Amino acid sequence: MTKKLRTPASVIVTLLLLLPMIVGAQSVPIQSGMGNEDTGAPKLSLDEPLPGEKIIDKLKLDGKTQAPEVRLLFMDASREAAPIGQKMLELRQRLINVELQKKPEEIAPAVEAYKAAAAEMAALEARTFAKIYALLKPNQQQNAAQAFAIMGGMFQPSAPRGGGGGRGAQRGGGQ
């Protein structure tokens, strides 16, 4: 691979050409993720259950009493997680930018800030899990560890998966 330098003018033109696309993308409204909007993105795939539903299945929760309550807990947690997830996303952005700018002195503070945000998110997951655990019957508790493993990162914003998998803002939150 050889390095090809472009003239500053051509680069600026490229950037300017890209700007409407970027600005346009920024104005994309928050979508439901339920498949009614045609954003041009891959279609929603239902081949893999949402993490929240996986947890409900894993714990063999009662569909009439426990599952609805757990879904509500996930929705509450999703709402609470939104600003934390946004912060984590921005910190990932900051990290890649300082890597690209070759500013090693700025990496450690960014990692520290990410660590603090990740602790907030993990604490939220832990609180949610504790509430779920309190609802479990003794025979359901045996799968609790596996269920908690699924919860890792489930309230963070994520990209649609391969296979056309839009998962929504939270991987399992908004059931």
Added chain:
Amino acid sequence: MTRPLLPRRSIGLLTALVFLGISVSPHAQRGGRGGGGGTPTGEGGYQYSRLEILANGFNLTKDQKKTVKGLLDDAHKAAAPTREALASSHAAIGAAIAANKGPAEIDAAVKEYAKQAAAMTELEMKTLADVLTHLEPDQRTNGAAIRSAFFMMRGIFLDDKKWDAVPDSRSY
């Protein structure tokens, strides 16, 4: 293939593009079907692996694909200790809750997990930066490909066997 050294101006531009490109993502992704930054799929619902997503998104040459694969293979190996610590520290949180431990113990487990999560994130972002600096200037202006790659990186090294698989819902 030699690693090109980017002039300061190019790095600045690349950084600006990455920032601009990525900064749209939280809104674009919020609905799940997102505004063009999502994980692409092929016709008939064919699911691309991570390397295919990068290769298609950035239109990588054969040599570039090989280089990118090498960078990610190395990073996947380097991620092994963090991956293990991440899994065990997360399990420790669950175990502390199940054992009805006090807040101090749960808080300590949470902090340890967060430390590992930050280490994994640092590795993911460093690796993506490495990949981007190996691309040609015109490839680096592809905002949609950068967004896809940015989101695809989260959790890329969680599987202990391979990173080049169809992205799934595993995360941390």
